[in-house]
Amino acid sequence: MTSTLGANETAPADHAGRETVIAVNELTCTYGSGKNTYTAVDGSTFTVHRGEVYGLLGTNGAGKTSTLELLEGLAEPTSGTVSVLGRNPVTDRAELRPELGIMLQSGGLPSQLTVAETMRMWHGTCSTPRDIDVVLGEVGLNHRTDVKVGSLSGGEQRRLDLACALLGDPSVIFLDEPTTGLDPESRHNVWELLRGLKDRGVTMILTTHYLEEAEVLADRIAIMHRGRFAVEGTLPELIADAGSVIRFELDHNYPPLPELPGTSLTRDGRRVEITTSRLQADTRRILNWAAEHDLHLTAFAARPASLETVFLDIAGADAQSL
Structure with a gap:
């Protein structure tokens, strides 16, 4: 591959010595004017190596x-800077x-x-x-x-x-x-x-x-x-900070759930959903509780935190447009 950098030019590097290929600082892009102004990109800053x-x-x-x-380089920013391989796109x-x-x-x-x-x-x-x-x-x-x-x-x-x-x-x-x-x-x-x-x-x-x-x-x-x-x-x-989820369904009449400190519990009819940061330990406690009371947990699932979890937490209702 060829390089567009001149003989005396080098792309910047971060503190770990990795070459920075793309550098974006306070990038903003707006359309329209006055009351009709729409901000599509609002102050983004990031690098890619x-x-x-x-x-x-x-x-x-x-x-x-x-x-x-x-x-x-297909559009020009309203404000902020973009550098690709050390050049303005x-x-x-x-x-x-x-x-x-x-x-x-x-x-x-x-x-x-x-x-x-x-x-x-x-x-x-x-x-x-x-x-x-x-x-x-x-x-x-x-x-x-x-x-x-x-x-x-x-x-x-x-x-x-x-x-x-x-x-x-x-x-x-x-x-x-x-x-x-x-x-x-x-x-x-x-x-x-x-x-x-x-x-x-x-x-x-x-x-x-x-x-x-x-x-x-x-x-x-x-x-x-x-x-x-x-x-x-x-x-x-x-x-790392997203919650894992335990889900199951039970009849309406069931004994109190075990104490699960630090969790969030949601009930919707027969459905129970528990959000936890200790998936393995809390799953074990739920299964032991069900065994002790001879309960059958239908639709049981223990799902670790994922990118989807993070995305939905951020996007909220907007996630319907994904």
Whole structure:
């Protein structure tokens, strides 16, 4: 891969010595004016390091896509700064473009071109293009080269969008909902492909509606809510303070539950839900209590804290739009 940094330039590094590829400081983006002003991104600050997959989550309208557009240089911030590989993605777009792979939420490729024609067209726009057949093989489309884009399934079109993003051998890739419309097998194949890119040192910004996708791929995750970063960190850091849940159903008449200090209890008819930070110990106490009283717990589940737990706690009612 080529580098857009000059001979005497180096990308900044953090205190741990990791190269900072993307640096964002107090980034703000607003639309409209006066009473009609809408703030899509509100003072975001974060960094992304070489070879890192950074997951950007949030409900629809939280500011994910607007943030990506600012990082990609497709829009200019209202205030704040963005640096990609030490350069401004708007004013230095020509120098940065060979390093970037961009997979938009909707590719908009010409529907009347075949897959092969589309790739040849894209190939001509790249400074250091890879072999077309190799890239199509990576995304599982090498058997569809003669098919028109408009005749591809939605999932196949997303894989073609990904192929175009990978064709220029980028060192930084922006992935906006990369596996939307893919069947489970194709989704897992794309995950393996992205893991391979990460192993080669490629840096990725990933937005996705699939929380499992972020859990599998992302080194760090930020959750946006109403234009702001609500939380940011590794998956273990994000779920450390989230509550695990024990659920079961019982007849209306049952003996008092055992004392479970530090838990939150919710009853809804026959359904009982307990939120706890001590899942194993409290699950054992509930099961022992049921055995002592010869009770049958139907629909029993003990679920550890997850990214979904964190997301729903932050998003609240907005989570319905996920």
